[in-house]
Amino acid sequence: xxxxxxxxxxxxxxxxxxxxxxxxxxxxxxxxxxxxxxxxxxxxxxxxxxxxxxxxxxxxxxxxxxxxxxxxxxxxxxxxxxxxxxxxxxxxxxxxxxxxxxxxxxxxxxxxxxxxxxxxxxxxxxxxxxxxxxxxxxxxxxxxxxxxxxxxxxxxxxxxxxxxxxxxxxxxxxxxxxxxxxxxxxxxxxxxxxxxxxxxxxxxxxxxxxxxxxxxxxxxxxxxxxxxxxxxxxxxxxxxxxxxxxxxxxxxxxx
Amino acid sequence: xxxxxxxxxxxxxxxxxxxxxxxxxxxxxxxxxxxxxxxxxxxxxxxxxxxxxxxxxxxxxxxxxxxxxxxxxxxxxxxxxxxxxxxxxxxxxxxxxxxxxxxxxxxxxxxxxxxxxxxxxxxxxxxxxxxxxxxxxxxxxxxxxxxxxxxxxxxxxxxxxxxxxxxxxxxxxxxxxxxxxxxxxxxxxxxxxxxxxxxxxxxxxxxxxxxxxxxxxxxxxxxxxxxxxxxxxxxxxxxxxxxxxxxxxxxxxxx
DNA sequence: GAAAATTAGTGAGCCTTCCTCATCATGTCC
DNA sequence: GGACATGATGAGGAAGGCTCACTAATTTTC
Numbered sequence: 001x002x003x004x005x006x007x008x009x010x011x012x013x014x015x016x017x018x019x020x021x022x023x024x025x026x027x028x029x030x031x032x033x034x035x036x037x038x039x040x041x042x043x044x045x046x047x048x049x050x051x052x053x054x055x056x057x058x059x060x061x062x063x064x065x066x067x068x069x070x071x072x073x074x075x076x077x078x079x080x081x082x083x084x085x086x087x088x089x090x091x092x093x094x095x096x097x098x099x100x101x102x103x104x105x106x107x108x109x110x111x112x113x114x115x116x117x118x119x120x121x122x123x124x125x126x127x128x129x130x131x132x133x134x135x136x137x138x139x140x141x142x143x144x145x146x147x148x149x150x151x152x153x154x155x156x157x158x159x160x161x162x163x164x165x166x167x168x169x170x171x172x173x174x175x176x177x178x179x180x181x182x183x184x185x186x187x188x189x190x191x192x193x194x195x196x197x198x199x200x201x202x203x204x205x206x207x208x209x210x211x212x213x214x215x216x217x218x219x220x221x222x223x224x225x226x227x228x229x230x231x232x233x234x235x236x237x238x239x240x241x242x243x244x245x246x247x248x249x250x251x252x253x254x255x
Numbered sequence: 256x257x258x259x260x261x262x263x264x265x266x267x268x269x270x271x272x273x274x275x276x277x278x279x280x281x282x283x284x285x286x287x288x289x290x291x292x293x294x295x296x297x298x299x300x301x302x303x304x305x306x307x308x309x310x311x312x313x314x315x316x317x318x319x320x321x322x323x324x325x326x327x328x329x330x331x332x333x334x335x336x337x338x339x340x341x342x343x344x345x346x347x348x349x350x351x352x353x354x355x356x357x358x359x360x361x362x363x364x365x366x367x368x369x370x371x372x373x374x375x376x377x378x379x380x381x382x383x384x385x386x387x388x389x390x391x392x393x394x395x396x397x398x399x400x401x402x403x404x405x406x407x408x409x410x411x412x413x414x415x416x417x418x419x420x421x422x423x424x425x426x427x428x429x430x431x432x433x434x435x436x437x438x439x440x441x442x443x444x445x446x447x448x449x450x451x452x453x454x455x456x457x458x459x460x461x462x463x464x465x466x467x468x469x470x471x472x473x474x475x476x477x478x479x480x481x482x483x484x485x486x487x488x489x490x491x492x493x494x495x496x497x498x499x500x501x502x503x504x505x506x507x508x509x510x
Numbered sequence: 511g512a513a514a515a516t517t518a519g520t521g522a523g524c525c526t527t528c529c530t531c532a533t534c535a536t537g538t539c540c
Numbered sequence: 541g542g543a544c545a546t547g548a549t550g551a552g553g554a555a556g557g558c559t560c561a562c563t564a565a566t567t568t569t570c
Contacts, residue, residue, distance in 0.1 A: 018518050018565050042297065046557065056520050058559080067557065123382030127374065129441055163486070168435065168454040175434025176427035186384055199423040207462030232487060273536050273547050301528065311549055316529065 025063050028053045033074045037116035041071055041124045072134060075125055078117050079139045082110060090146065096154040097205055103147045104173060105197035111181050112193050119185050122178060144170050151208065160208040169204065176200055280318050283308045288329045292371035296326055296379045327389060330380055333372055334394045337365060345401065351409040352460055358402045359428060360452035366436050367448050374440050377433060399425050406463065415463040424459065431455055 019027070031053035035044045046067060050057040064070045086106075093099050111118045121136070131137055148170055154160040177200060184191050274282070286308035290299045301322060305312040319325045341361075348354050366373045376391070386392055403425055409415040432455060439446050 016519060016563090016565065021518080024518080045555085047555095057557090058521065059519055061558065062518070119382065123378055126437065127378030127441070131441060132438075132443065164458065165454055168431070168451070168458065171435040172427050172431035172455065172458060175430035175432070176423070177430070178434065179430025180423065180426040182381065186382070186386060188387065196423070199420055200427065203419065203423065203427060203462035204458070205462075207458040207460075211466060232491075269549085271535065271548060276547080279547080300526085302526095312528085313530080313550065314548055317547070322528070 021063075024055070024059075028055065028060055028063060028070075029074055029077060032070050033078070033117075036071060036074060036120060041067075041120060071120065071124065072136070075117070075121055076135050076139075078114075079136055083139060083143060086143075086146070096150060096159055097201065099150045100147070100205060101197055101201040103150065104177065104200050105193055107174070107177055108181070108191075108193035108196055111177075111185070112191070115185050118181075122185070144174060147173060154208070158210065161210045164208060169208065173200065173204055276318075279310070279314075283310065283315060283318060283325075284329055284332060287325050288333070288372075291326060291329060291375055296322075296375060326375065326379065327391070330372070330376055331390050331394075333369075334391055338394060338398060341398075341401070351405060351414055352456065354405045355402070355460060356452055356456040358405065359432065359455050360448055362429070362432055363436070363446075363448035363451055366432075366440070367446070370440050373436075377440070399429060402428060409463070413465065416465040419463060424463065428455065428459055 028049070032044075032049050035049045035052065039045075044067075046060060047057055049070075050060055053060075060070065064073060089106075090099065090102060093102050125131060125134065125136060128134075148166050151160060151166060151169055155162050177196070180196060180200075181191060183189060283304070287299075287304050290304045290307065294300075299322075301315060302312055304325075305315055308315075315325070319328060344361075345354065345357060348357050380386060380389065380391060383389075403421050406415060406421060406424055410417050432451070435451060435455075436446060438444060
């Protein structure tokens with residue numbers, strides 16, 4: 001309507017406080033996290049985040065390239081703080097079953113404690129076409145690799161049978177858990193991390209454990225054949241992978 | 256620029272074709288499906304759907320209450336056509352292992368054939384807070400219940416041990432599959448429905464099967480020997496195909 | 511300690527997209 | 541061929557993400 005020059009005093013600009021970059025960024029991140037969790041990504045409005053953070057909308061764009069970037073940064077922060085002292089806890093646990101169970105239980109507990117955040121990760125971030133470029137992808141990989149290490153150890157020691165692709169096991173554990181808690185994430189009822197962890201661990205453990213009851217002659221023969229097969233597989237695998245190794249680009253794990 | 260009254264003849268209204276309700280609805284649904292699949296839900300624009308369907312934006316709102324409703328209807332249609340003659344196929348399959356394997360394989364194949372549609376279901380629809388009210392929810396339930404019935408039968412017959420909550424098993428199968436194919440859905444690499452189905456079925460079956468009861472030792476030994484034979488065959492195949500290995504492009508599964 | 515330089519912060523407003531509604535036109539029925 | 545039911549239109553409103561020229565708080569310079 002009126003030229004800003006004319007009535008400069010009519011619109012007194014709000015008192016402006018300049019904060020150090022890190023502080024302002026942390027404020028916005030915290031507020032964004034709250035709003036995202038309350039409303040979900042697409043219903044969250046930048047104007048509200050700005051207002052609650054005590055800044056104006058344009059300010060957000062000085063620290064983040066856009067709404068999506070804000071979401072990613074929020075999740076990254078959460079992930080990092082969540083993974084702290086993970087290993088330390090795991091160190092105190094002995095035995096394959098217990099260690100596996102701990103990993104599953106821990107995952108379930110995180111979901112139970114922060115469902116809104118998990119919703120964001122599962123339904124917004126992971127379906128993104130360039131999820132792979134996210135730091136969250138890398139952190140998640142680290143996270144699940146610990147479980148794979150437990151299984152690998154058990155295979156090496158002979159407790160688990162070999163020949164089962166590790167990736168599938170990981171998928172069944174984490175995918176199973178995720179599928180299990182979707183209803184909870186949608187706000188339908190509750191679940192018990194303890195009970196669910198028991199059930200998941202049980203199936204996985206039994207699915208992988210080597211049956212070693214009484215070893216009679218037949219059993220011995222079969223086992224020897226299995227071992228031969230395994231050795232042959234390894235040999236064949238080595239031979240063939242030498243050729244193809246040169247063209248291979250990325251690693252194995254993904255989610 | 257100019258008042259519409261003044262130059263009424265200057266903007267000749269496009270030739271209007273009036274279609275029966277069902278026909279127009281089908282046209283819009285088909286176009287919407289294409290656009291949703293190409294762009295994903297949030298990047299799909301109603302103006303484009305309208306244009307491609309040969310109508311104007313407002314017309315869409317005569318048949319659907321909004322963008323979200325359009326998505327749901329699109330998915331519902333797809334789901335229904337997908338579930339046709341499911342049971343008939345399953346009838347022809349005998350044995351718990353084979354039947355389970357068929358269900359997993361079938362699911363993987365659907366995903367493999369129509370990844371874009373699955374992306375919509377997994378990341379858009381299922382995370383919705385009122386997903387439960389969707390017809391898709393009900394259809395999906397039907398779909399997974401067939402798997403549960405197979406497992407229940409095996410428990411009743413004594414082939415599987417009892418005491419494992421059916422829900423968890425379902426979660427591990429479908430969740431595992433889903434987790435397994437996420438990378439594929441994001442366009443990263445490929446996977447083999449056959450191999451993946453084998454691996455998933457294997458873990459689940461072994462996790463549930465009762466040791467030494469319905470399946471006696473001899474039966475078990477034979478089964479294991481068969482597996483050994485299979486592995487040996489594969490290994491032998493690998494060794495002989497070293498030459499052709501160099502032309503192979505991707506590995507097996509990706510996620 | 512004042513002027514200059516730096517840069518956090520502002521806020522009006524642009525653009526895209528979903529959605530509404532008053533109006534028009536087409537096919538059908540008698 | 542006129543009346544009626546309704547398929548279809550398109551201009552415009554509202555909301556929200558994002559930009560940018562500008563303002564003023566803080567730091568640096570001399």
